[in-house]
Ligand code: TXA
């Protein structure tokens with residue numbers, strides 16, 4: 001596929017990790033496995049490296065990035081932790097929780113990472129390959145999901161290559177992502193208030209954001225788009241539907257035949273990718289219960305079903 005680079009696929013063993021480390025230290029772009037989705041990583045302290053992420057994804061510059069860290073020490077050097085933020089981090093890190101916190105002025109991050117905001121989105125991922133990589137690189141890594149802006153997020157190296165082959169230096173193969181949905185994003189305000197900006201694998205007690213204010217710009221109405229019409233809560237299949245099933249409703253791709261929501265979350269993007277690739281002109285999706293991680297699945301499906309523009 002003609003592109004700017006010949007994208008290398010690296011194995012998650014010593015040699016592959018060393019190569020990924022070298023590319024990242026030099027300011028290059030590597031797609032990396034996390035427990036949620038694959039991220040497109042670059043060193044967060046380099047303007048040129050971070051600019052490369054926006055260019056490869058075609059991402060609007062007003063949409064800030066999540067910074068990934070290996071340790072609490074690294075996290076504390078980048079943002080101000082209130083006691084409430086500290087408590088949430090202790091409870092859920094490493095894991096699929098992103099905290100939006102006041103940025104430290106001496107954080108030393110590229111300005112484009114936060115798109116001019118005074119806050120910073122931070123996460124300590126649990127995937128063992130990503131943990132090893134973060135330790136070897138020794139720098140915080142900025143990483144949005146490794147897909148062209150607006151398209152379906154990747155949960156396998158093949159998904160990454162489907163949209164970024166030739167546009168990035170390498171993909172580090174860590175297999176399929178276990179959770180399959182992007183991290184829960186929570187803002188912790190100076191007064192200790194906690195607000196969920198994006199539902200995800202961790203269902204928190206905190207009140208959901210008031211909703212109308214677009215603070216996480218990636219939360220625009222249309223997102224995760226497979227490029228064809230998507231019908232939700234479908235119980236009947238039309239002949240030109242690619243059907244995504246759940247529980248008793250069968251399909252061309254089934255999220256979870258037993259009705260297990262964690263399994264459905266892990267398979268959601270793989271089924272949407274399959275639907276996008278299929279000959280069928282439309283996608284239909286079975287009803288998903290609005291509970292637990294089902295709330296995050298339905299959030300992503302509503303955005304996938306909203307036409308762009
Ligand atoms: O699981 C994940 O979170 C994955 C993996 C790779 O870590 N990353 C991910 O990144 O989903 P991305 O860029 O696709 O989504 C990040 C979201 C966007 O909606 C962005 O607007 C929001 O985080 N965000 C980043 N910084 C923010 C900030 N300072 N305040 C509010 N929202 C922020």
Ligand code: MG
Nearest residue numbers: 144145153218
């Ligand atoms: Mg994304």
